[in-house]
Amino acid sequence: SERRRCFLATAIVLLPNMRILAIGDFHGSFPKKFEKLIKKEKVDLVVSIGDFFPFHYRKLWFKHSYRSGIELWEVIGKNKYKKLILRDLRGGEKALQALNKLPVPVITVVGNNDHGAARNDQYSRKQYSPSKWKWDNQDFLAKILKKYKNIKRFDYSYIKTGDYIFIGAYGGSSPGKVTSPAYRKHKKILDKLFFRFRKENKDKKVIFVSHNVPYNTRLDKITNKEADKGVKNKHYGSKLIGRVIEKWQPTLHIGGHIHEGFGKDKVKRTICVNVGSCHKGEGVIIETGKEMKVKFIK
Numbered sequence: 001s002e003r004r005r006c007f008l009a010t011a012i013v014l015l016p017n018m019r020i021l022a023i024g025d026f027h028g029s030f031p032k033k034f035e036k037l038i039k040k041e042k043v044d045l046v047v048s049i050g051d052f053f054p055f056h057y058r059k060l061w062f063k064h065s066y067r068s069g070i071e072l073w074e075v076i077g078k079n080k081y082k083k084l085i086l087r088d089l090r091g092g093e094k095a096l097q098a099l100n101k102l103p104v105p106v107i108t109v110v111g112n113n114d115h116g117a118a119r120n121d122q123y124s125r126k127q128y129s130p131s132k133w134k135w136d137n138q139d140f141l142a143k144i145l146k147k148y149k150n151i152k153r154f155d156y157s158y159i160k161t162g163d164y165i166f167i168g169a170y171g172g173s174s175p176g177k178v179t180s181p182a183y184r185k186h187k188k189i190l191d192k193l194f195f196r197f198r199k200e201n202k203d204k205k206v207i208f209v210s211h212n213v214p215y216n217t218r219l220d221k222i223t224n225k226e227a228d229k230g231v232k233n234k235h236y237g238s239k240l241i242g243r244v245i246e247k248w249q250p251t252l253h254i255g256g257h258i259h260e261g262f263g264k265d266k267v268k269r270t271i272c273v274n275v276g277s278c279h280k281g282e283g284v285i286i287e288t289g290k291e292m293k294v295k296f297i298k
Contacts, residue, residue: 018162022275023283024049024111024211024256028056028091030098031281037297041285043104045161048151049256049275050111050211052141053092057084066228073133082135089115089140095278100148107166109155111211112173112257116141116155121169122176122183122240155210156189158197164205164288165197167250171212171238173257174231178239187240194248204251208270213255214242218265219274220258237261245270252292254284264294 021034021043037043055061057072064075073081092114099106110116117139131137145151152159154168169190177183200206213219220237236258245253245267253272262276271292276282287293 017287017289018044018164020045020047020286020288021283022047022049022254022273022286023278024275025051025259025277025279026092026095027051027113027277027279028054028094029279030095031278033281034278034283035098035102037283037285038102038104043285045104046099046102046106047166047207047209047254048099048106048108049209049254050109050116051113051257052095052111053088053113053115055113056088056091060084062228067230071131071133071136073136078133078135085115085136085140088113089144093144096144096148096151100150102150105161106151107159107161107168107209108151108153109168109209109211110141110153110170112170114141115139120182121156121186122172122178122238123174123180156186156193158193163200164207165200166207166209167193167197169208169210169241169244171210171241171255171257173212174236175215175239178243183240187244190240190244191247194244194250201248201250206248206250208241208245208248208250208253210238210241210253210255212238212241212257213261213274214245214253214267214272215239216242217267217272218263219255219261219272221261222258223260242267245272252286254286262296264296 019042061072065072155170159166197206215237216235220235222231222236249269253270256275259277261274262282263274265272273284275284283297285295
């Protein structure tokens with residue numbers, strides 16, 4: 001199960017100092033420019049924050065399901081909904097196929113549009129609960145990734161790469177509820193992981209990766225003109241991710257989700273980056289070492 005993966009590690013042997021391409025929000029595409037960039041920048045590792053699938057039924061979902069507690073299949077019917085999901089899964093595989101062919105390893109966490117059965121990691125609201133329809137509640141992403149051996153998933157787990165430990169999370173698609181049982185459960189998992197690697201963290205060798213960015217930073221404000229008026233101009237990062245960063249202070253946090261938050265900020269001593277939207281050609285080159293060097297790609 002998803003939770004049983006918590007302390008599984010995948011070893012990837014790399015040099016102590018790395019050049020990382022951090023990207024996410026693919027939404028069905030992986031621009032060719034990144035293949036050239038990996039060679040030009042001598043990238044050792046690709047770190048993904050997820051959202052591989054197009055979410056082509058976005059307007060339908062916002063019309064019928066957003067903040068309503070009603071599942072889309074309850075409105076349009078199971079057959080039509082199933083066709084939409086399967087089409088979305090096929091669209092997302094274009095990005096996964098391109099990533100799998102890269103000459104460097106790819107590690108990833110799950111995004112909110114990844115059909116990865118990770119919707120309820122910090123919420124108590126009905127709309128983020130597991131689906132009432134068993135078919136819809138599958139971890140589709142886990143099944144698909146079995147075909148792509150170059151891509152390793154590590155949300156609520158960790159991966160060792162040379163001297164570095166990458167700890168992964170999801171972080172939902174909104175601030176979340178810190179009083180919910182789901183929040184406490186996943187906060188406990190992350191605390192255990194950071195405690196396990198406290199020495200590496202003290203030595204600035206832990207990098208934290210999640211789909212969403214920390215709450216109430218320069219990286220999480222929704223400014224999109226088409227955004228719902230209930231969230232427009234509000235901070236919509238994750239409180240779970242924010243509080244974990246504040247407590248443990250990893251050397252670097254990599255996130256995304258809020259497309260317009262592309263950029264850099266600091267939470268105490270932690271450098272936090274929002275990698276922007278890969279499908280728009282945005283990403284981040286990170287060079288590890290005594291000091292983290294961050295370069296934004298547009």
